[in-house]
Amino acid sequence: MEIGKTQLKTVLERIKPHIHRTPVLTSSLINEIAGTNLYFKCENFQKMGAFKMRGATNAILSLPEEKRSKGVVTHSSGNFAQALSLAAKSLKVPAYIVMPESAPEVKKAAVRTYQGIITECPSTLKDREETAKRIQEETGATFVHPSNDIDVILGQGTAAIELLEDHPELDIIVSPVGGGGLIAGSALAVKHFGNNCICIGGEPLEADDAWRSLKSGKIESNESANTIADGLKTQLGNQNFPIILNHVQEIIRVSEDEIKSALRLIWERMKIIVEPSSAVALAAVIKEKNRFQNKNIGIIISGGNVDLSNLPF
Template structure:
């Protein structure tokens, strides 16, 4: 396995090395289009479907890069993380592929489908309260007890480099784009887009999309400093976490704007994707489409890459179902 260049921040060469490292363990996901959604938005939309990724989410890219970049001695102690779901199950998947333990701290309110997936991949779950402060406190106890290598869900150079492989594929598959938009919570995927597009698509505008009820990244960009909410409530469960130093580095330097969408707009966009594209996407993924439909004047006439970040949905608790 190739050693990763390890500066304070990941560099473009780290993304290239990550793509080689993780290739045996991930899918090169398809890019889909929809004439209906093009007409609705006035843009030419290219959906990078990470909902078809291993473990059902883009986060398997960063998780695999971190796990398969470990030396054998470190790997034997296993890996550990805290996550609302997709990073937890992705790290569990990667650890299982390497045959090492994976310890995960998850909010007790995380979707049952994601908890089941973590356990299905062999991850060992410790539950916490649904707040950033609780998850970090409980995680500290778990890591102290296990000695496992911490792989942060997003504020980790190895993870950011892995996530950057998604936009590399997107550019290769589309031949170039005017803009790319991705959901933002902690900022791992958006940071990966910034890392890759600054070299491969320097003229490509980078947008992020966020729930109105968890808009700390939007407020951070406007304030010029990280603003962190501890326990926001939103249907987009994967976007409740705040930016951290590594991701803020990329977001503050490269993101054109962060757009927000209401809970109703997110659910409507999710349902629209299910109905028109016949694909299963989760609420966190739908925020990007919701932001485009809410702000058509920004994207009209442009070729726009849309990162569909995941498709891990609790089918017994769909957000448009009654009760």
């Protein structure tokens, strides 16, 4: 099924009352370094600290009333667990979160803060899927995948729609690539709301499954994923991959040093806290700056949830 502009617009209107319209920041110093005009869409200021709030909210609001009241279930130990918990809390439905026993206590605590109901299980994917399945059967809750779910993808795309509403002059939007939800949604937004705008992805060299997937034409996975951009270790799925294949122009890979250096630039110069995954998009632009001179480029800052006791500086 092809997604239309009206459908995307409907999603934005639907979630608008429940999310922040995040600001777009600029930095003349970073523009000078990159030789481009950069517009940072700051989802680190989104509720719960990341864009995932958009997709989680849309997934719940897309359910028919009788299903919605029974709640939602997901397996995640990261931002999506928190996002689904907070979105569910705001919409007054239960969120069941399957987490590996081995997940850090701080992540479990964050989910509990948002009143997510945690079920722990062994850390294999099989165990997590079986546990989620059992909860679905017991409670009637609907499973929501963190990135490979069309309503989640459309929700994530609303950040790029807002960015294009504020800056219709953008030539390029760059998004980090992890599980594929954000970049797929952004690519759809660019297609329908951009004016000769293209969508490009940034990905760590150390977890370049999406780059390889675009080359081979099928979903590839990472044998290892030794990157500080811990939100980008996951692989694409069958819902978002076709969108990425059709609508993402290219993926630029960056080294760990390039990510760290871009991260430091954002922290030091813009005075905002962003997660390493967000720095990947800026690192990609700086790496290929010769190609992008004087372009107007939107950067999706994916989030700002970092462990301050464990920084890469």
